[in-house]
Amino acid sequence: xxxxxxxxxxxxxxxxxxxxxxxxxxxxxxxxxxxxxxxxxxxxxxxxxxxxxxxxxxxxxxxxxxxxxxxxxxxxxxxxxxxxxxxxxxxxxxxxxxxxxxxxxxxxxxxxxxxxxxxxxxxxxxxxxxxxxxxxxxxxxxxxxxxxxxxxxxxxxxxxxxxxxxxxxxxxxxxxxxxxxxxxxxxxxxxxxxxxxxxxxxxxxxxxxxxxxxxxxxxxxx
Amino acid sequence: xxxxxxxxxxxxxxxxxxxxxxxxxxxxxxxxxxxxxxxxxxxxxxxxxxxxxxxxxxxxxxxxxxxxxxxxxxxxxxxxxxxxxxxxxxxxxxxxxxxxxxxxxxxxxxxxxxxxxxxxxxxxxxxxxxxxxxxxxxxxxxxxxxxxxxxxxxxxxxxxxxxxxxxxxxxxxxxxxxxxxxxxxxxxxxxxxxxxxxxxxxxxxxxxxxxxxxxxxxxxxxxxxxxxxxxxxxxxxxxxxxxxxxxxxxxxxxxxxxxxxxxxxxxxxxxxxxxxxxxxxxxxxxxxxxxxxxxxxxx
Ligand SMILES: Nc1ncnc2c1ncn2[C@@H]1O[C@H](COP(=O)(O)OP(=O)(O)O)[C@@H](O)[C@H]1O
Ligand SMILES: [Mg+2]
Numbered sequence: 039x040x041x042x043x044x045x046x047x048x049x050x051x052x053x054x055x056x057x058x059x060x061x062x063x064x065x066x067x068x069x070x071x072x073x074x075x076x077x078x079x080x081x082x083x084x085x086x087x088x089x090x091x092x093x094x095x096x097x098x099x100x101x102x103x104x105x106x107x108x109x110x111x112x113x114x115x116x117x118x119x120x121x122x123x124x125x126x127x128x129x130x131x132x133x134x135x136x137x138x139x140x141x142x143x144x145x146x147x148x149x150x151x152x153x154x155x156x157x158x159x160x161x162x163x164x165x166x167x168x169x170x171x172x173x174x175x176x177x178x179x180x181x182x183x184x185x186x187x188x189x190x191x192x193x194x195x196x197x198x199x200x201x202x203x204x205x206x207x208x209x210x211x212x213x214x215x216x217x218x219x220x221x222x223x224x225x226x227x228x229x230x231x232x233x234x235x236x237x238x239x240x241x242x243x244x245x246x247x248x249x250x251x252x253x254x255x256x257x258x259x260x
Numbered sequence: 261x262x263x264x265x266x267x268x269x270x271x272x273x274x275x276x277x278x279x280x281x282x283x284x285x286x287x288x289x290x291x292x293x294x295x296x297x298x299x300x301x302x303x304x305x306x307x308x309x310x311x312x313x314x315x316x317x318x319x320x321x322x323x324x325x326x327x328x329x330x331x332x333x334x335x336x337x338x339x340x341x342x343x344x345x346x347x348x349x350x351x352x353x354x355x356x357x358x359x360x361x362x363x364x365x366x367x368x369x370x371x372x373x374x375x376x377x378x379x380x381x382x383x384x385x386x387x388x389x390x391x392x393x394x395x396x397x398x399x400x401x402x403x404x405x406x407x408x409x410x411x412x413x414x415x416x417x418x419x420x421x422x423x424x425x426x427x428x429x430x431x432x433x434x435x436x437x438x439x440x441x442x443x444x445x446x447x448x449x450x451x452x453x454x455x456x457x458x459x460x461x462x463x464x465x466x467x468x469x470x471x472x473x474x475x476x477x478x479x480x481x482x483x484x485x486x487x488x489x490x491x492x493x494x495x496x497x498x499x500x501x502x503x504x505x506x507x508x509x510x511x512x513x514x515x516x517x518x519x520x521x522x523x524x525x526x527x528x529x530x531x532x533x534x535x536x537x538x539x540x541x542x543x544x545x546x547x548x549x550x551x552x553x554x555x556x557x558x559x
């Protein structure tokens with residue numbers, strides 16, 4: 039046991055760190071893209087603040103196409119694009135581009151769902167006080183759905199973490215990379231098990247942090 | 261003065277058109293508590309929502325102090341709405357904001373400095389009798405308390421007019437009377453014109469100086485409340501008054517209906533501090549008065 043850690047502890051720590059960085063980084067950028075997408079879908083909906091069937095339909099397509107491409111395919115298919123954007127298709131930087139592209143539409147849907155849970159009566163009340171559409175987006179839709187949005191962040195993080203393991207297969211590093219190179223290709227079962235345990239712990243951690251934050255922030259049912 | 265001049269509203273659905281309002285003519289004087297009464301689906305909400313252009317009339321004019329508001333759009337429209345407060349059947353309070361932050365909401369929209377907005381909000385909370393609940397969240401309040409917060413919020417911008425869409429329909433009889441009294445005080449002391457939608461003749465009789473009865477999108481009868489009650493003309497007015505002629509027993513019947521409704525539904529707005537009466541007082545009322553958590557009162 040001690041030997042194992044002495045030999046592979048550093049490797050596993052580095053892999054865990056890389057996975058965490060990729061997950062958090064990709065989730066962050068996916069939200070920067072996904073929040074405007076989700077908001078735009080809700081706002082341009084036929085019952086939305088600013089109905090626009092054409093924009094709504096195009097956004098719907100973009101989101102669905104984005105979500106229907108299996109990640110492993112997207113990963114290799116956009117390598118030239120990835121190189122163009124970040125200069126390499128390897129390492130954390132190289133993984134970030136496909137991770138963000140794959141998860142932004144997913145985030146868009148999550149944000150859309152959360153915003154649609156907001157009581158339309160609140161939007162109407164805000165309108166009756168002379169709120170502009172922008173004010174309604176910030177002060178009502180996003181604010182009232184905050185607990186739900188936070189739960190979405192946790193779900194997204196976990197999905198992205200799963201993607202990072204696949205990105206490991208094309209040189210992104212991280213736990214997925216270690217599991218494949220050591221656990222699969224060199225039959226080192228102990229390392230395989232270690233990556234699985236670390237993954238379980240990470241996912242649990244993300245989920246309970248998300249749950250805790252959402253509960254802490256939610257002012258309903260007190 | 262608010263004048264509706266040949267106002268119609270036609271909803272154009274995918275299959276058919278629906279005339280929600282047909283040629284409405286109404287004059288509401290400054291300082292009125294004007295009741296709009298009718299059955300469910302009669303067009304009451306649509307009518308009132310036209311006054312702050314939450315709904316745009318399909319035709320006709322709406323004059324406020326002589327200006328046709330139906331011509332407004334953009335910033336002018338938002339400014340108009342700031343001068344008209346509104347309260348709703350289900351209170352529509354922001355659940356993620358404290359009571360105080362709910363009341364400052366309309367002031368935030370105009371970028372009122374925070375300290376000034378909070379001072380104003382605290383004043384209004386005192387007015388509605390909830391000064392001690394400023395830091396609570398809506399889900400911690402009873403129905404009656406929530407409607408008081410909504411009233412304070414509607415008054416934040418010192419509106420000249422307040423629209424009340426079935427503001428007491430989700431409340432029990434006792435709470436209803438407390439809220440109606442508050443509205444009457446606001447009308448008298450602040451000079452706010454109140455337009456009050458209700459399906460209850462007793463609510464109308466309790467506070468309105470003038471009423472209009474609406475049925476199928478048309479005004480079938482209007483005038484001084486007393487006159488309409490004394491001599492109802494339209495069949496629907498008679499029907500709303502209950503069995504023809506038995507007006508005196510109206511309030512008792514209404515109260516009985518409320519009680520039946522209360523026990524039938526899970527609605528729990530029984531906890532209402534301000535109207536606690538000897539003999540009627542319950543443990544939940546005492547809880548609410550103390551400003552502590554009231555189970556289930558958040559609905
Ligand atoms: N947005 C809408 N689209 C189509 N029909 C509507 C809409 N709003 C209201 N209506 C219809 O207009 C009529 C009047 O509705 P409403 O003003 O809400 O009545 P009330 O408030 O008196 O119950 C109803 O038949 C209702 O179905
Ligand atoms: Mg209505």
